[in-house]
Amino acid sequence: MSRTTLNIDLNRVEGDLEFQVDLDGNRVVDARCVGTLFRGFEQLLIGRAPKDGLVITPRVCGICGTAHLYTAALALERMAQLPVSPHATLVRNLCLMAENVQSDLRQSFLFFTPDFVHPRYAAQPLFADIEAAFAPMKGRIVRSTLAASRKVVELVAIYGGQWPHSSYMLPGGITRGATARDLMDCQDIVDRTIEWYELDVIGDSLDNWLALDSADAFFSWLDAAPHAASALGLLTRFARAIGLHHIGAGARYFLSAGSWHDPLRWQPPYGEPAGLLPAGLYHADHGQLDAFNPDIINEHVRHSWYRPYPGGRHPYIGETVPDYQPDTDRYTWAKAPRYGDKVIETGPLAELLTGGDQLIVSLLALEGPNAWLRQFARLRRTGLTLHLMKQHLAELARQLGTPHYLPPPAGALDQGEGYGLVQAARGSLGHWIQVTDGRISRYQIVTPTAWNASPKDSAGQHGHWEESVIGVELADPADPIEIGHIVRSHDPCLVCTVHFVGRAERHRYGV
Amino acid sequence: MATLLWLQTGACSGDTMSLLNADSPSIESLMRKGSIELLWHPSLSDTPPGGLGKLIAAIEAGTQALDILCVEGSLITGPFGTGMFDSYRGRPKIQIAEALARRARYVVAVGTCSAFGGIPAAPPNPTDCTGLQFDHEQPGGLLPPEWRSGAGLPVINLAGCPTHPTTITRSLAMLAQDLPLELDFLNRPRLFFSTTVHQGCTRNEYHEYDVEETVPGGRGCMYFNLGCQGPSTLANCNSELWNGRSSKPRAGVPCFGCTSPGFPRDGDLFRTEKIGAVPVTLPLGVSRAHYMAYKNLAHAAAPLRVKNREMEP
Numbered sequence: 001m002s003r004t005t006l007n008i009d010l011n012r013v014e015g016d017l018e019f020q021v022d023l024d025g026n027r028v029v030d031a032r033c034v035g036t037l038f039r040g041f042e043q044l045l046i047g048r049a050p051k052d053g054l055v056i057t058p059r060v061c062g063i064c065g066t067a068h069l070y071t072a073a074l075a076l077e078r079m080a081q082l083p084v085s086p087h088a089t090l091v092r093n094l095c096l097m098a099e100n101v102q103s104d105l106r107q108s109f110l111f112f113t114p115d116f117v118h119p120r121y122a123a124q125p126l127f128a129d130i131e132a133a134f135a136p137m138k139g140r141i142v143r144s145t146l147a148a149s150r151k152v153v154e155l156v157a158i159y160g161g162q163w164p165h166s167s168y169m170l171p172g173g174i175t176r177g178a179t180a181r182d183l184m185d186c187q188d189i190v191d192r193t194i195e196w197y198e199l200d201v202i203g204d205s206l207d208n209w210l211a212l213d214s215a216d217a218f219f220s221w222l223d224a225a226p227h228a229a230s231a232l233g234l235l236t237r238f239a240r241a242i243g244l245h246h247i248g249a250g251a252r253y254f255l256s257a258g259s260w261h262d263p264l265r266w267q268p269p270y271g272e273p274a275g276l277l278p279a280g281l282y283h284a285d286h287g288q289l290d291a292f293n294p295d296i297i298n299e300h301v302r303h304s305w306y307r308p309y310p311g312g313r314h315p316y317i318g319e320t321v322p323d324y325q326p327d328t329d330r331y332t333w334a335k336a337p338r339y340g341d342k343v344i345e346t347g348p349l350a351e352l353l354t355g356g357d358q359l360i361v362s363l364l365a366l367e368g369p370n371a372w373l374r375q376f377a378r379l380r381r382t383g384l385t386l387h388l389m390k391q392h393l394a395e396l397a398r399q400l401g402t403p404h405y406l407p408p409p410a411g412a413l414d415q416g417e418g419y420g421l422v423q424a425a426r427g428s429l430g431h432w433i434q435v436t437d438g439r440i441s442r443y444q445i446v447t448p449t450a451w452n453a454s455p456k457d458s459a460g461q462h463g464h465w466e467e468s469v470i471g472v473e474l475a476d477p478a479d480p481i482e483i484g485h486i487v488r489s490h491d492p493c494l495v496c497t498v499h500f501v502g503r504a505e506r507h508r509y510g511v
Numbered sequence: 512m513a514t515l516l517w518l519q520t521g522a523c524s525g526d527t528m529s530l531l532n533a534d535s536p537s538i539e540s541l542m543r544k545g546s547i548e549l550l551w552h553p554s555l556s557d558t559p560p561g562g563l564g565k566l567i568a569a570i571e572a573g574t575q576a577l578d579i580l581c582v583e584g585s586l587i588t589g590p591f592g593t594g595m596f597d598s599y600r601g602r603p604k605i606q607i608a609e610a611l612a613r614r615a616r617y618v619v620a621v622g623t624c625s626a627f628g629g630i631p632a633a634p635p636n637p638t639d640c641t642g643l644q645f646d647h648e649q650p651g652g653l654l655p656p657e658w659r660s661g662a663g664l665p666v667i668n669l670a671g672c673p674t675h676p677t678t679i680t681r682s683l684a685m686l687a688q689d690l691p692l693e694l695d696f697l698n699r700p701r702l703f704f705s706t707t708v709h710q711g712c713t714r715n716e717y718h719e720y721d722v723e724e725t726v727p728g729g730r731g732c733m734y735f736n737l738g739c740q741g742p743s744t745l746a747n748c749n750s751e752l753w754n755g756r757s758s759k760p761r762a763g764v765p766c767f768g769c770t771s772p773g774f775p776r777d778g779d780l781f782r783t784e785k786i787g788a789v790p791v792t793l794p795l796g797v798s799r800a801h802y803m804a805y806k807n808l809a810h811a812a813a814p815l816r817v818k819n820r821e822m823e824p
Contacts, residue, residue, distance in 0.1 A: 008560050009600065011553045040637030044630065049779035055767055056775065059630045059672060062525030106531070114557040136557045137539050137549075146539055150532050154754045161762035162753035164528045165673055168764050175727055175763030179823065185756075322590075405728030479559050 003029070008480055012111040017453075017492055019469070019483060020331075026474045028483075031466040032331050033453045042320060045443040050076060050413040050435050053443065054167045057431065060445065061493060063106075065164045066099040066156060067424030068445075071431045074261075076171035078270045079418025079433060082408050086263035087399040088173035091159050093260040093276070094186070094392050096422065097385045098155040099163065101193065103425035104348070104382045105152075107491045109134065109145040109231065112375055115484050116238055120475070126238050133234055141200060141231045148196045155189050158182050170405065171413065177404030178396050190389045197386055201379060203230030209383055213358040215366045232379050239372040248371035248486035250468030251343045252284040254350035255451070257292060257421035257428040260388070263395075275423075276388070277355035281339065284369055287361065289354060294421060297430065297446065300336040300457040303329060311458050312338055315432035315444035316417060336454040336463060337446050345369070345464045346427025346451045347490060349377040357384070371468075371489040378491065414438040424448055426491050449493045465490060512545050513578035513687035516566070516611065517552040517621075520604045521597050521631050521640055522584025525673035526622040527554050532754060533676035536684055546687040550577070564600055567607060570614050579686055580615035582608055582643055585624040585631040586653040589639035596638050605653055608643070612654065616661040617686045618643065619669060621679060626668035626697075627772035628652070634777065644668075645697065648772040662689075668698045672769035675747055676754075678703045697772060699745070707795060708741035708766045709734075711749030712758070713824040718742075720813030721806050722820065727781070730820040733765045735790060738781045740768035742794035761824055 008019045022030040041060050045053055053072045058065030070092055077084060113134040121127055133141040153163040159176055160166035168175045178186075194206055202209045203226035212218050227233050239245065258275020265274035273279040279292035298312030307321035322333075344350075349369070352360040360377055367373065417434040427448030434442040454463035462470065465487060474480050519527070530538055531554075538555075541547040549555065551566055558566075569575035586605050587597040594603025612618045620626040620643045627642040642652040644666040650656035659665060667686075669678055682700060685692055693701045709715070714732050717723070723735035733739035741749075741760050748758040748766070760766050765781065768774050778784050784791040793802055816822070 007600075009563075011556060011558070011563070040631070043635060043637045044633050049781070052775075052780045055780045056630060056633075059523055059525065062523045062528045062673065065525070110531075110555065117557065137542055137555060143539060146531065146537065147534075150534055150537075150754075153532065154756050157752075157754035157756035157762075159762060161757045161759035161764050162748075163532070164525050165769075166759055166762070166764055167767075168759075168762055170727055173728060177728075407726050407728070481559075484560075 004477070006477055006480065008483055012114060012488065017487070019487065021469060021480075021483065023474070023477060026477060028469050028472045028474065031462070031469045033334070033455060033463055033465050034332050042443045042445060045440050048440050049438070050433070050440055051170065053431070053433065053440065054170065057445065058165050058167065060447075062164050063103050063493065064099060064424045064426065064429075065166075066095050066160075067422055067429050068431070069167060069169050070096055071420040071422050071424075071429050072433075073169040073171055074420025074422065075418045075431045075433045076413060077418070078420065079416040079435065080171060080408055080412040081268040081270070082172050082412065083267055083406055085173055085403045085406060087177060087396070087402045087404045088169075089261050089263035089266050090392050090396045090399060091174050091178060091404070092169055093263075094389060094396070095156045095159055096260060097389050097392070098152050098189075100425045101382055101385055102149045102153050103491075104378050104385075105145050105149045107425075108235070108375065108379055109141050110136075111491070112488050113141075113235060115481060115488065118481055120479070120481065121242065124238065124241060126234065126241060129229075129234055130238055133231060144196060144200050148193060151189060152193045155186050158185055172408050173403070173405030175405065178400060180397075180400060183393060183397055183400070186393055190386065190393060194386050194390070197383065201231045202383065203227045203233060206383055206387055210387060213362070215359070215362040218359055218363070232376070235379070236372065236376060239375065244372040244375075244485055244489070245367055245370045247472050247482065248374065248468045248489060249369045251345045251464040252369060253339070253342050253344045254282040254284065254353050255292075255339055255344040255346045255428055256280060256282075256351045256354040257294070257423055257430070259351050259355065259423040277351060277423075280354040281342070281344070282350065282353040284364060287365065294419065294430070296340045298338055299446065300338060302336070302458040303455040304332055304335050305330050306335065312336075315419070315430065315446060316434070316442075318432075318444045332455045334450060334453060334455055336457040337451050338457055341459065343454070343457070343461050343464055343467065344451060345490075346448050347374065347378075348381040348427075349374045350427060351423050352377050352381060352384070371486045374489040426493050427451060447493070452490050453492060512548045514548045514550050514576055515579040515581065515683065516550045516570070516577055517581040517583065518604070518608060518611065519553045520582060520584035520608060520625065521587045521638065522622070522624060524554065524583075526583045526679070527552070529671075529673040529676045530621075530679050533680040534755065535677065536680045538680060541680060541684055541687070546684055550575070567611065571610050573614070577611065577615045579617045579619060579683060580611050581619045581621050581683075582625040583621045585629055585638070585640035586643060587631070587638045587640045588653075589637075592639070609653060612643075612658075612660065612666075614661070617664060618660045618666045619682065619686070620644070620666050621669050622674050623670045623672045623769055623774055626666075626670045626699075627774070629672060630775055633775050642668075642772075645772060648697075664692070665694070665698050667692060667694065667700065670697070670699050670704070670770040671746060672774060675703065675751065677751065678747065695745070699770070703747050704745045704770065706745065706747060706750055708744045708746050708748045708758070708760065709794065712741055712760045713749075714760060716817055716822065717820070717824075719809060720817045721810035722813060722817055728763060730822065730824055733760065733763075734783065735785070735788075736783050737765050738767070738779065738783050739765035740771070740792070741766040743792050744768040744771055745795070746770040763824070
């Protein structure tokens with residue numbers, strides 16, 4: 001069979017995305033994740049006041065601005081070694097949790113499941129149920145998701161004034177402390193969201209669902225009628241019927257910077273990770289968990305349109321000098337972040353593996369990484385997050401009246417360098433800042449999608465998404481829906497990759 | 512039923528999130544009751560790859576009618592005027608936006624980026640971007656100042672970073688019914704942009720009596736020291752709450768003036784520039800001498816409950 005190249009543009013991701021794949025017959029033999037839309041956010045920050053990053057960086061991304069805000073505040077706190085009250089960290093976590101729940105729900109039922117309602121699947125036994133639940137903008141689950149995702153971000157508005165795009169986290173705390181009145185509002189929002197999740201998404205109680213701790217327990221749980229008919233049950237049964245548990249493995253190393261922050265451990269000197277769920281690198285093949293080391297994060301530009309440098313560079317010494325070179329083996333505006341020399345996957349699956357969720361660990365051991373498990377882990381995380389939100393509200397009730405903001409001493413933000421890391425909805429997000437004479441002199445952002453959607457590195461290793469589609473057999477190259485399933489299972493956020501977004505073909509930057 | 516195409520240019524999807532947050536009317540209710548036929552939305556359409564290209568071609572050829580074109584994101588003209596920093600299938604998005612605008616009855620800039628340039632257009636404007644019909648406050652962006660859509664209107668600027676959720680859905684519903692939409696000097700619909708953010712702020716009594724905070728996190732007014740632009744910014748943030756709950760100033764976050772063409776301003780965003788004790792930028796339309804006289808009296812008149820910050824905003 002002859003070798004052909006296919007250009008695929010995908011929507012229902014955050015931002016635009018184009019994938020270029022080489023086919024041998026119908027089998028994908030090479031892949032290039034290509035993107036453009038240079039917005040130059042880091043350049044906008046140079047010369048501005050250190051706290052301006054709290055206004056500018058949330059605008060990197062409409063769907064995960066709270067994560068950017070949180071990360072930007074952490075970077076300044078580490079830089080100036082500022083203490084933060086537990087009250088503030090609890091509220092920050094709650095807001096990030098609400099944003100993540102919103103994002104996971106919209107990604108699952110507005111972006112991922114619409115691919116199931118495809119004429120190719122009309123003969124599938126579950127197709128009528130799938131259509132009733134997941135038809136775009138009309139399906140039962142789609143409509144209830146629109147309402148539920150709208151509701152849960154009200155929690156962010158209570159503390160931040162609005163979602164998206166607010167700036168209520170400051171180095172040292174938050175702008176508004178919780179009152180008992182807020183708590184009642186937040187409890188109602190969380191209770192209603194849990195009620196909906198139980199009724200529509202899992203068809204069971206949150207406690208029963210979180211107690212499932214093995215693949216066997218899950219598959220027998222799935223046999224019960226209410227579980228099978230739930231959104232998650234339908235998604236699982238259909239995804240497995242069309243073989244999504246056999247495709248889309250990718251990197252096989254999972255990285256998490258640690259989810260949310262422990263209010264008591266997020267304190268100077270900020271030496272150790274303070275995540276509520278542990279940070280680390282999880283090896284898919286033998287289940288080993290290594291400690292997280294942010295010092296070995298580095299970015300390559302060997303296959304990107306930037307001024308070349310050898311190997312990879314840590315974000316503190318990174319450079320971003322555009323250097324467009326068409327007709328070469330460089331193909332994207334994205335850099336290639338690596339963890340040491342490793343290509344990694346980040347996101348909910350990584351978070352739950354490093355966090356020790358036994359159900360997810362067991363499913364991974366059984367079938368390895370795959371597109372269904374990745375999507376399944378996202379909705380599993382929603383349940384865990386809602387459970388933690390309830391716990392947080394109980395703890396916040398005990399913190400009422402304690403300080404929510406500890407003002408930094410004069411001049412504290414005038415000089416230095418620091419970084420912040422959080423688990424955003426799509427995975428590990430890092431900001432690295434340097435401040436000189438009261439002005440930002442360097443700002444580097446490494447987003448979750450930058451990790452997942454990276455191009456090849458200096459050693460020629462493919463990025464994680466590229467790896468996850470290589471080897472896939474396409475039923476119809478004119479309508480490569482398999483690629484849509486795999487790529488969307490990663491919850492791409494192209495607007496977030498900062499250096500690049502958009503649809504691009506290789507030879508079109510005729511500058 | 513009005514056909515609608517939503518084009519994302521140099522965007523962050525924040526206005527799309529705002530669209531999804533609108534509850535009354537919601538986008539799904541507008542679609543279900545037949546006001547809006549969504550031809551394309553990057554986050555919501557289930558068209559297979561390449562579908563947008565076919566749709567654009569049909570609109571350009573005149574075989575598909577386009578009633579409302581929504582543009583979200585800055586219009587990127589770089590590098591070197593090619594627009595190729597942001598493209599779809601080899602064609603600059605700015606060219607697509609221009610071609611679709613020519614066919615549309617109404618063109619709506621959703622968000623400050625497509626209205627005026629927004630954050631990506633802040634110095635040093637690394638991508639050479641602009642708004643659809645304004646470049647910051649200067650008339651003329653991607654389209655010239657005299658440009659008019661099929662229905663005879665300039666680009667309708669639903670400014671905001673992001674735009675207020677129901678400002679989007681109500682404006683779309685009005686256009687779908689061909690109701691008149693009166694515009695202000697920046698082509699923003701007066702209905703949503705005639706009051707200041709200051710109006711309705713729950714910190715107003717603190718402002719009234721000159722009880723001003725110097726450190727964030729407190730209950731008082733943020734206008735004199737903490738960079739709040741509420742008194743000089745036209746938007747409905749405090750008269751129609753966000754997410755049905757609150758607004759930034761209510762939550763202790765200064766208004767950054769995100770519906771204005773100068774957003775984001777050059778100065779420190781959390782600090783107020785002042786001449787003497789008074790902000791450089793005064794409440795809209797106020798004379799400095801009168802304002803200073805009023806403020807001198809206000810502080811002396813402040814009741815204790817305000818001075819003691821007893822009110823929770």
